[in-house]
Amino acid sequence: MFSDLSLLGWRDDLYPQLPAGAVPGRVARVDRGAAEVITAFGTHQAMYGSRVRRASAADPVALPCVGDWVALSRLPEGRYELTEVLPRATAFVRGGVSRHSRGGLSGDGQGQVLAANVDVVFVAEPSMHSTDFADLGRIERLVALAWESGGLPVVLITKTDLFEDGLDDLLADVAATAPGVDVHPVSSLTGDGVDLVRAHLAGSRTAVVLGASGAGKSTLVNALAGGEVMETQQVRAADGRGRHTTVHRELIPLPGGGLVIDTPGIRRVGLYDMSDGVDLVFSDIDELAGSCRFSDCAHVEEPGCAVLAAVESGELPERRLESWYKLQREAAWMARRTDARLRSEETRKWKVIHKEMRRSGRSRP
Ligand SMILES: Nc1nc2c(ncn2[C@@H]2O[C@H](COP(=O)(O)OP(=O)(O)OP(=O)(O)O)[C@@H](O)[C@H]2O)c(=O)[nH]1
Numbered sequence: 311m312f313s314d315l316s317l318l319g320w321r322d323d324l325y326p327q328l329p330a331g332a333v334p335g336r337v338a339r340v341d342r343g344a345a346e347v348i349t350a351f352g353t354h355q356a357m358y359g360s361r362v363r364r365a366s367a368a369d370p371v372a373l374p375c376v377g378d379w380v381a382l383s384r385l386p387e388g389r390y391e392l393t394e395v396l397p398r399a400t401a402f403v404r405g406g407v408s409r410h411s412r413g414g415l416s417g418d419g420q421g422q423v424l425a426a427n428v429d430v431v432f433v434a435e436p437s438m439h440s441t442d443f444a445d446l447g448r449i450e451r452l453v454a455l456a457w458e459s460g461g462l463p464v465v466l467i468t469k470t471d472l473f474e475d476g477l478d479d480l481l482a483d484v485a486a487t488a489p490g491v492d493v494h495p496v497s498s499l500t501g502d503g504v505d506l507v508r509a510h511l512a513g514s515r516t517a518v519v520l521g522a523s524g525a526g527k528s529t530l531v532n533a534l535a536g537g538e539v540m541e542t543q544q545v546r547a548a549d550g551r552g553r554h555t556t557v558h559r560e561l562i563p564l565p566g567g568g569l570v571i572d573t574p575g576i577r578r579v580g581l582y583d584m585s586d587g588v589d590l591v592f593s594d595i596d597e598l599a600g601s602c603r604f605s606d607c608a609h610v611e612e613p614g615c616a617v618l619a620a621v622e623s624g625e626l627p628e629r630r631l632e633s634w635y636k637l638q639r640e641a642a643w644m645a646r647r648t649d650a651r652l653r654s655e656e657t658r659k660w661k662v663i664h665k666e667m668r669r670s671g672r673s674r675p
């Protein structure tokens with residue numbers, strides 16, 4: 311129980327935003343039409359009030375999400391209703407432009423907020439991943455997403471215990487890739503650098519950890535928590551069941567202070583925003599592409615390709631084109647996956663409707 315809301319990240323400037331008589335709380339999880347909200351008087355399951363339902367029907371950005379500060383009101387029967395989402399300081403928006411939603415509920419009518427009020431965005435990239443070194447392109451992209459959310463990016467080069475020498479060179483390359491951003495080496499295995507990471511959470515700040523699968527995100531959060539709060543790949547592999555389906559809280563207060571938000575959406579945030587993100591982060595390639603002979607040039611072996619010519623002349627680093635190829639592939643994969651999911655949802659919906667029709671047909675005299 312949090313008798314002191316400031317431990318959950320509450321800021322006093324939110325008080326004037328709170329309707330009279332309402333109970334403030336922070337959303338720890340959302341589930342169709344209801345949210346699990348942590349308040350000073352314990353955790354409550356709260357249904358969305360009519361105002362929230364109306365606003366979110368018009369614009370999904372208005373839907374409560376993990377990390378939101380909300381107003382609860384107690385209904386006569388003792389249940390709680392979520393009556394308002396307080397203005398957001400920062401927001402991760404999928405498929406929309408977060409700038410529009412910052413500090414309020416207005417959006418472009420198509421975004422979905424994945425997490426709100428995130429102060430620090432850790433971008434985790436392993437120093438070594440199987441036989442590969444850190445992927446600078448991925449760091450570039452995730453840092454761009456972090457800035458866009460309104461949070462402060464901090465790059466973490468993880469698994470430094472796997473690195474023999476040359477770490478300083480790698481860190482210098484990373485610093486050049488993300489100018490103006492703190493870069494910390496960390497090993498969750500030996501504990502090296504973990505305190506520096508923890509320092510970013512001082513003052514009950516809220517963080518998310520972005521990074522590819524296997525980057526060491528869960529292991530790091532467990533190291534910060536000083537115990538297992540998240541399931542790592544090793545644990546999942548050991549019991550052979552894959553990721554557990556047990557529901558657990560997605561806003562995780564750390565014993566040493568500070569909070570971490572971990573949701574499936576945040577885990578995939580780098581992939582979601584790919585189609586917009588690719589163009590944003592690779593504006594140089596986009597611009598060159600305008601001079602390719604073919605408008606649908608894939609910049610692989612097409613004649614008259616301005617992008618390949620720029621690599622040839624040294625104007626464009628080959629590494630950037632390689633990251634661009636990779637992102638295109640990931641984006642295409644993501645799109646195919648989303649299509650498949652939509653199709654199966656559609657099939658399910660029709661099954662229910664058909665069943666319903668059969669049943670009502672039978673029940674008629
Ligand atoms: N040597 C070394 N291995 C690490 C370190 N941190 C994590 N690992 C290992 O890397 C693998 C992946 O770690 P996870 O923490 O599960 O990675 P994740 O980013 O949470 O991965 P997903 O849950 O798939 O997104 C596990 O086998 C960890 O034991 C580290 O600091 N050093």
Ligand SMILES: [Zn+2]
Nearest residue numbers: 602607609615
């Ligand atoms: Zn081209």
